[in-house]
Amino acid sequence: MxxxxxxxxxxxxxxxxxxxxxxxxxxxxxxxxxxxxxxxxxxxxxxxxxxxxxxxxxxxxxxxxxxxxxxxxxxxxxxxxxxxxxxxxxxxxxxxxxxxxxxxxxxxxxxxxxxxxxxxxxxxxxxxxxxxxxxxxxxxxxxxxxxxxxxxxxxxxxxxxxxxxxxxxxxxxxxxxxxxxxxxxxxxxxxxxxxxxxxxxxxxxxxxxxxxxxxxxxxxxxAEAVKVFEGIYRDVNIALANELALWCEEHGLDAIEIFNAANTQPYCHLHMPGAGVGGHCIPIYPWFVINLAKKTNVRLIRTAREINDSMPRHVVELTVRALNDAGKPMKGSKILVLGLTFRGGVKEFTKSPAIDVIRELKEWGAEVYAYDPLCTREDAERFGAKWKEDFKDVDAIVIVTDHREFKTLDLKEIAAEVRTKVIVDGRNVIHPEEAKKLGFIYKGVGRV
Ligand SMILES: NC(=O)c1ccc[n+]([C@@H]2O[C@H](COP(=O)([O-])OP(=O)(O)OC[C@H]3O[C@@H](n4cnc5c(N)ncnc54)[C@H](O)[C@@H]3O)[C@@H](O)[C@H]2O)c1
The missing domain is CATH 3.40.50.720 (NAD(P)-binding Rossmann-like Domain)
Known part of the structure; x- marks a missing residue:
């Protein structure tokens, strides 16, 4: 000793x-x-x-x-x-x-x-x-x-x-x-x-x-503040990316194209927009600072939280619109949610956007299925979805987690299997052009 x-x-x-x-x-x-x-x-x-x-x-x-x-x-x-x-x-x-x-x-x-x-x-x-x-x-x-x-x-x-x-x-x-x-x-x-x-x-x-x-x-x-601030930086910047992505959708502009170009300037670090922020770190740390604030208004940090928490609902709205374009009502449609975990490659469900997406799709009357390469049937059922390992009879695919497996989906095979060719990409893992060429109605966060 x-x-x-x-x-x-x-x-x-x-x-x-x-x-x-x-x-x-x-x-x-x-x-x-x-x-x-x-x-x-x-x-x-x-x-x-x-x-x-x-x-x-x-x-x-x-x-x-x-x-x-x-x-x-x-x-x-x-x-x-x-x-x-x-x-x-x-x-x-x-x-x-x-x-x-x-x-x-x-x-x-x-x-x-x-x-x-x-x-x-x-x-x-x-x-x-x-x-x-x-x-x-x-x-x-x-x-x-x-x-x-x-x-x-x-x-x-x-x-x-x-x-x-x-x-x-x-x-x-x-x-x-x-x-x-x-x-x-x-x-x-x-x-x-x-x-x-x-x-x-x-x-x-x-x-x-x-x-x-x-x-x-x-x-x-x-030292305690360092780690908390790192998480808040991510949350606020993801919220900024999400807000700009929503604005781009409204104006028929492709946010990813614009972000990639803007980020070639060394002072610009626009993050990736998406279906929401989960896990037990980034969505939680802002509250550590908010809860301890006395005189400081912390409104930017609060607003960022609100924006990121609203993203699962936006993904559901994109699904409603995509199905609409395909002439299908949400009620009774078979929706396959791809991804249950809050991020790719990690089996962790804390504040996973998939939970909100599944709940809201069900509130719209959809028949909701889910698949996740890291999860089981029981995991899907726990969040209110039925487990499904194929694309048969599916009316809309909704990607919520950036698992590696979803980046290499064979869209040609999927197109032959689904009932309705609708794909909503909440993680920007699909090439919009490829999906559209195969006849899919495609919608993505911040995409045209
Ligand atoms: N997981 C991450 O990515 C990550 C990243 C940065 C910081 N952290 C922080 O690290 C800490 C630990 O997180 P984790 O992801 O390793 O958690 P974890 O849930 O993976 O593991 C925690 C372990 O602690 C054990 N444990 C619980 N109560 C205990 C007790 N009273 N005495 C002894 N052991 C006990 C549990 O049995 C478990 O094995 C958390 O504070 C988290 O905020 C986690």
Whole structure:
């Protein structure tokens, strides 16, 4: 055991590489397991803590349960076999053994960003029962600015005072599918800490695994704001793209053609318009800032949320119009929704636009079917659609998720199978001209 508080960043890096440092990672999910495996792969002794026994057992068997993460199978197996990565459900024992405790459990929020922080507080309680002088506690889970410091009274139940132990926030700046790449150096790590000694040690901790290095922030709160602001930037810019796309539709202009041309100018970064913004990050983080605003009006951030939330309805309206052009009423038409997950390649349904699209299509009286390469019949039924793996008798195809499989759809084959040739593209994955040549009535967000 080695206490990192008070050590230089160089000595910290050395100690981790030499296997002298034990790091406990709380939460072995999509973010926690890659982080735990990467630290172990760089020499640390890692104890992964999770309340889910199945997760703990599988990790201890050298198995990776986050299948969407390339390279994680090998990394988990290799480091479990080498004895550097172990898992447990005992968060107190892990805290007793560890020098550094990293909190990466879910911070679930409702649609208005009201957080359920129970799991974070639960972990902090457990850590407080094993906390020792010189330990460092780091939050990586995304939280509204101020949340990490709200853990101080819980951690001080240990009998120690902040300063005896260090506290820091180092936001996870990645997403499922690219976690290992991002953790190891796609972007620098952001770090804010309770004091200079903690900051120095935490810089050393993350320099060990991140080739791009560390950006030290002036405070924990500022570090928390970085991750939240990144998400808000995306939300507001997607809303701008969506608003301009709607304007283009009204004026018979192709938004994608215009955006591509405009983006050749280095100051312009117009995003992709689409069926809406889902997931537990981008649509939620704006609420962290809105809910904490006192005098600031935050009307741009609010409006962006409204615009993005209205996009699934717009996709349904495009479907109504397309069916209309084909001489079909929505009532009784068979609609096949392609995609249930909120984005391509990831099985995650939080705030997925597909949920709203299916609900609204049903309200119009349509017979709604769904298919998603990552999902099952039960998933479709959960959201009120029937499962369908072919295009037979379909009156309209509505693409809601940008799965790789939908980018290579054989429109010629589909044209021969459907009952009515209508395609609505909410993710710009289909070539409008190709669809039209095959006789489809095509509508897309922002497309002519
Ligand atoms: N998934 C992403 O793309 C992403 C990106 C950036 C940041 N984040 C943030 O990372 C954090 C973790 O997200 P995730 O996607 O890894 O979640 P996840 O749902 O994939 O995994 C969370 C894990 O934590 C475990 N857990 C829950 N409560 C616990 C407790 N009290 N003690 C110990 N373990 C507990 C669960 O059993 C689960 O295995 C969240 O705060 C999220 O905001 C996620």
């Amino acid at each position: 080695v206490k990192l508080l008070g050590m230089s960043r160089e000595d910290v890096r050395e100690a981790i590489k030499n296997g002298d440092v034990t790091i406990a990672v709380y939460g072995l999910g999509k973010m926690g397991l890659p982080l735990a495996a990467v630290f172990a792969d760089n020499g640390a002794k890692v104890i992964g803590v999770d309340i889910n026994e199945r997760v703990v057992n599988s990790v201890n068997n050298g198995e990776n349960h986050i299948k969407e993460e390339p390279g994680l199978d090998e990394l988990v197996k290799k480091n479990v076999e080498a004895g550097r990565l172990k898992a447990t459900t005992d968060g107190i024992l892990a805290a007793k053994k560890a020098d550094v405790m990293i909190i990466l459990v879910p911070t679930l929020a409702d649609d208005r960003g009201n957080l359920k922080l129970e799991s974070v507080y639960d972990v902090a309680e457990k850590i407080s029962k094993g906390l020792e002088k010189g330990d460092i506690v780091i939050t990586e889970a995304t939280m509204p600015p101020g949340t990490t410091e709200s853990l101080i009274p819980i951690l001080e139940k240990s009998g120690l005072k902040l300063g005896d132990f260090g506290l820091a926030h180092a936001p996870e700046r990645t997403m499922t599918g690219t976690a290992i790449r991002d953790i190891t150096g796609q972007y620098p790590k952001i770090v804010g800490a309770s004091d200079e000694r903690t900051l120095e040690a935490v810089i050393g901790i993350y320099e060990t695994i991140n080739r791009k290095g560390v950006i030290p922030m002036s405070s924990i709160k500022a």
